[in-house]
Amino acid sequence: MSIKACLWIFIVFIVSGGMLTGRIPLSSRLYFVSCIYASVGLLWSFYGEMRDTPGALHVITVMVLYPLFFPLCAALFRAEDTLYLYKLFFVCAWIIVVIDVVYVLGSWTYLGGLLHTIFGYIYANAISTVVIDNSNAIKFNLMNIVSIIFLLPFFISALLFPRSRRSALVLTPLVLLLLAVAILSGRRALLLTMVLGPAIAFIVTYRRHPRLEKRKGSRRWWIPLAVILVALLWLYVAANLVGIRYYEGVISSIFDFTENQSNLIRVYQYRSLIDGIFNAPFLGHGAGAAASYISSYKWPWMYELYYIAFIFQYGIVGFFIYALGIAYLCWQLICSVRQNGRASFEYYLLSGFIAFMIANATNPYLSTFDYMWIIFIPYAIANRQLFRSRRILLGPSSRP
Numbered sequence: 001m002s003i004k005a006c007l008w009i010f011i012v013f014i015v016s017g018g019m020l021t022g023r024i025p026l027s028s029r030l031y032f033v034s035c036i037y038a039s040v041g042l043l044w045s046f047y048g049e050m051r052d053t054p055g056a057l058h059v060i061t062v063m064v065l066y067p068l069f070f071p072l073c074a075a076l077f078r079a080e081d082t083l084y085l086y087k088l089f090f091v092c093a094w095i096i097v098v099i100d101v102v103y104v105l106g107s108w109t110y111l112g113g114l115l116h117t118i119f120g121y122i123y124a125n126a127i128s129t130v131v132i133d134n135s136n137a138i139k140f141n142l143m144n145i146v147s148i149i150f151l152l153p154f155f156i157s158a159l160l161f162p163r164s165r166r167s168a169l170v171l172t173p174l175v176l177l178l179l180a181v182a183i184l185s186g187r188r189a190l191l192l193t194m195v196l197g198p199a200i201a202f203i204v205t206y207r208r209h210p211r212l213e214k215r216k217g218s219r220r221w222w223i224p225l226a227v228i229l230v231a232l233l234w235l236y237v238a239a240n241l242v243g244i245r246y247y248e249g250v251i252s253s254i255f256d257f258t259e260n261q262s263n264l265i266r267v268y269q270y271r272s273l274i275d276g277i278f279n280a281p282f283l284g285h286g287a288g289a290a291a292s293y294i295s296s297y298k299w300p301w302m303y304e305l306y307y308i309a310f311i312f313q314y315g316i317v318g319f320f321i322y323a324l325g326i327a328y329l330c331w332q333l334i335c336s337v338r339q340n341g342r343a344s345f346e347y348y349l350l351s352g353f354i355a356f357m358i359a360n361a362t363n364p365y366l367s368t369f370d371y372m373w374i375i376f377i378p379y380a381i382a383n384r385q386l387f388r389s390r391r392i393l394l395g396p397s398s399r400p
Helices: 002-020 028-050 060-074 081-105 110-122 145-160 165-185 188-204 211-220 222-242 244-255 261-279 306-340 345-359 373-394
Strands: 128-132 137-141
Touching: 002 060, 028 060, 028 306, 028 373, 060 373, 081 110, 081 145, 081 165, 081 345, 145 165, 145 188, 145 345, 165 188, 188 345, 261 306, 306 345, 306 373, 345 373
Parallel strands: none
Antiparallel strands: 128 137
């Protein structure tokens, strides 16, 4: 945390200096909206403090400070940065794949034990490898699996709508290895969102007569079909190698709300939170409030059912305000895709963004610093879009 804080202060210092000299463009209207969200977060924390909620002050960092300081970094974003971000995601995905594959394959050797010790120290022992003997299946857990929730649908979309043939060839082994890691992780949300993210992104960006798509993609119609067939074959082979019956049970357990322990915990949370919502439907119980069922005694205001808990704490009014912000970011990405086509960074980002938002419904990923970039990269793209529209209206001589 100290390293993150130092880097963050350094970046904010650079951005502030650039904004004072007028070299860094930031949409005043968009940042004003960010300030509104910070005010809403502060207001509900004050409301929660009045009601003596346990986490009213703890959530100020995420709900107040981040909306104020993170958008400043959006001013640094340029059109060519999409290429650099794509390369960054590509390198990070390969690093994650190599680490996870080496960790699993070396779990019974000295190398696996060494990695287990290192990661256990870094992540405070929030790490485990489980071997299920009766079904010959391997299930492992590392903190970097959460990043795959975004990266896998991102690169699936990049493979389905590649910018070139060379790009498709380079991405194929990466996507297949990411699929293998997803299967080995046993994360049900990951297995579900890797399909829903690209599918929903495809639907919301569909156009009846997409000239750009026709010009760029009609000659490569066979690539998506080949990718789907190879991926299905790879999933079948990989599942057989590690225990297909076990993973059939993992998938079927998604809808098991009577015996599955993980689902039962969420059922108890749901019932408790819904009862609380009916008691205070419009304004909620205040930021950091805890329901009758407590999921964590260390953080009693944290629940796996993130969106239900959000309504419980911020009410329908607060939830609607924040949902508008997410919908606006999605709309900005959709507009970018309609301009640039599906073979674009914005389309790949939209797939990962949607997948992560779906996964966040059952795990509170967005309540921590580490995944805020999921929100603020689309924010940066929206900031760029607003300045581009302004230049079109005012002419090329207008300055940001």
